[in-house]
Amino acid sequence: MSAEERHGxxxxxxxxxxxxxxxxxxxAPTGLTAAEIAQRLGLGQSTTYRLLATxxxxxxxxxxxxxxxxxxxxxxxxxxxxxxxxxxxxxPVRQVLRAMHDAVGAPAYLTVFxxxxxxxxxxxxxxxHPRIGQLHVGFSEASHATAFGKxxxxxxxxxxxxxxxxxxxxxxxxxxSITDAAALNDQLDEIRAQQVAVEIEEYLPKLACIAAPVRSxxxxxxxxxxxxxxxxxxxxxxxxxxxxxxRGAWQVSARLAG
Amino acid sequence: MSAEERHGxxxxxxxxxxxxxxxxxxxAPTGLTAAEIAQRLGLGQSTTYRLLATxxxxxxxxxxxxxxxxxxxxxxxxxxxxxxxxxxxxxPVRQVLRAMHDAVGAPAYLTVFxxxxxxxxxxxxxxxHPRIGQLHVGFSEASHATAFGKxxxxxxxxxxxxxxxxxxxxxxxxxxSITDAAALNDQLDEIRAQQVAVEIEEYLPKLACIAAPVRSxxxxxxxxxxxxxxxxxxxxxxxxxxxxxxRGAWQVSARLAG
DNA sequence: CACGTCGTTCGCACTATGTGCGAAACGCCC
DNA sequence: GGGCGTTTCGCACATAGTGCGAACGACGTG
Numbered sequence: 001m002s003a004e005e006r007h008g009x010x011x012x013x014x015x016x017x018x019x020x021x022x023x024x025x026x027x028a029p030t031g032l033t034a035a036e037i038a039q040r041l042g043l044g045q046s047t048t049y050r051l052l053a054t055x056x057x058x059x060x061x062x063x064x065x066x067x068x069x070x071x072x073x074x075x076x077x078x079x080x081x082x083x084x085x086x087x088x089x090x091x092p093v094r095q096v097l098r099a100m101h102d103a104v105g106a107p108a109y110l111t112v113f114x115x116x117x118x119x120x121x122x123x124x125x126x127x128x129h130p131r132i133g134q135l136h137v138g139f140s141e142a143s144h145a146t147a148f149g150k151x152x153x154x155x156x157x158x159x160x161x162x163x164x165x166x167x168x169x170x171x172x173x174x175x176x177s178i179t180d181a182a183a184l185n186d187q188l189d190e191i192r193a194q195q196v197a198v199e200i201e202e203y204l205p206k207l208a209c210i211a212a213p214v215r216s217x218x219x220x221x222x223x224x225x226x227x228x229x230x231x232x233x234x235x236x237x238x239x240x241x242x243x244x245x246x247r248g249a250w251q252v253s254a255r256l257a258g
Numbered sequence: 259m260s261a262e263e264r265h266g267x268x269x270x271x272x273x274x275x276x277x278x279x280x281x282x283x284x285x286a287p288t289g290l291t292a293a294e295i296a297q298r299l300g301l302g303q304s305t306t307y308r309l310l311a312t313x314x315x316x317x318x319x320x321x322x323x324x325x326x327x328x329x330x331x332x333x334x335x336x337x338x339x340x341x342x343x344x345x346x347x348x349x350p351v352r353q354v355l356r357a358m359h360d361a362v363g364a365p366a367y368l369t370v371f372x373x374x375x376x377x378x379x380x381x382x383x384x385x386x387h388p389r390i391g392q393l394h395v396g397f398s399e400a401s402h403a404t405a406f407g408k409x410x411x412x413x414x415x416x417x418x419x420x421x422x423x424x425x426x427x428x429x430x431x432x433x434x435s436i437t438d439a440a441a442l443n444d445q446l447d448e449i450r451a452q453q454v455a456v457e458i459e460e461y462l463p464k465l466a467c468i469a470a471p472v473r474s475x476x477x478x479x480x481x482x483x484x485x486x487x488x489x490x491x492x493x494x495x496x497x498x499x500x501x502x503x504x505r506g507a508w509q510v511s512a513r514l515a516g
Numbered sequence: 517c518a519c520g521t522c523g524t525t526c527g528c529a530c531t532a533t534g535t536g537c538g539a540a541a542c543g544c545c546c
Numbered sequence: 547g548g549g550c551g552t553t554t555c556g557c558a559c560a561t562a563g564t565g566c567g568a569a570c571g572a573c574g575t576g
Contacts, residue, residue: 080338
């Protein structure tokens, strides 16, 4: 039985199929026709149409009038928005970030830790102080090379960090990227002690970032507040930026608790 | 059997359940526990866990380490991004919008028609010329009261428009909103003739908007390019704005074809 | 106008697939 | 150690999902 594919095991057939259809359709810039989907999934047409009907009924898929291709529908959009919300990007929190941005004159970021992943929940920037180019709201990679990423790792215990590194081995993004597990662990210890993480040109050249942890009411580290500046300016401003992110993180934590 | 709920009919049970779980979890700001989901859907725990396992395996759901609540996972985020892409918000298209924004000094919008819905695909604005407050990237309501909405309706035939109005009856948003079907149809005819749609204070007070159609290579109207300005400025600038959106729409159409 | 082609629906027969129930194995907190 | 909530497991049943083939319908073309 090839039923149990990857690692897991279970998995309900028709459910899996429906989800895979969603991904397939999402991956196709102009959508897919029923026939294409049936073929790529190796399904009979009858089955395919029934699955598609289900998806369409709930507005996960839609189709242009006249067109025969299925495209992502509005429920997908709604879920996307819901995700943002779950990422804690509420108004009071946004205001904290904005205040930070104004105070230090640098783009401010809110990141949230979810499981082993990191999601950028909100970015507050301006024309004068634009965000880091490749950073968008949504999930983020390269936990070993970003200030908030290291902060997340530091909130886990050694075993969890080791497990994480097995799955996502630390790649060299710049000349300064840390790729050695031991060196990384040392840094994490220091981060645990200081409760602040710094990154200088480890993620992108010429760029530095500093992050402080956001905590839940229970005290768990649930995310981070951070700002980024030009690497050359960092040394002179580090004390000021550290105070700013610490205060920002504290304020966000308070908003969450309340 | 209450199996066939709404209008449709078919619907595959486990598929529907999985999708509903997604929505449920999305609707809960801090996620849900397995038990809560089981209860709200009236399912046995065994079944619930299996469905959840499926969702989790494909990364549609995730859970905080330690926490027992399920939250939306990264696949949802990916789908959201994919949606943006399907909405044609590619780089060359963005540049057209930016150029328009710079040229006329007003926020520029790209909207895409999908089935009966309208999605705002991209907004190009600036501090000096900010976007309309309640307009965000994603699906948009009130087709009868926005310039691009009327443009979409105008691209449909009378029967389709009638069907649309049955489902979404035109609400009065401002004093100038058109709520009469006959009056709306007259406007649509004029829009079909002119190939431009205008809206003055029908959607929001003090605001006016003008939109021109984006066409596919085959000639179908697939979306619109529009700009918004203060209602009081509109009369004096209408000729200029009309030229701008017509040109913008043309350029976007060309980018799509190429 | 009759003919292909493609997209979509329908009917049917079969059993794999999903289901509920109950009980057992954890993991936690008091 | 005794409860309590969460999660996994096993089993037996039949429903729910499946594939196949054929009919239907809408286009477009020769």
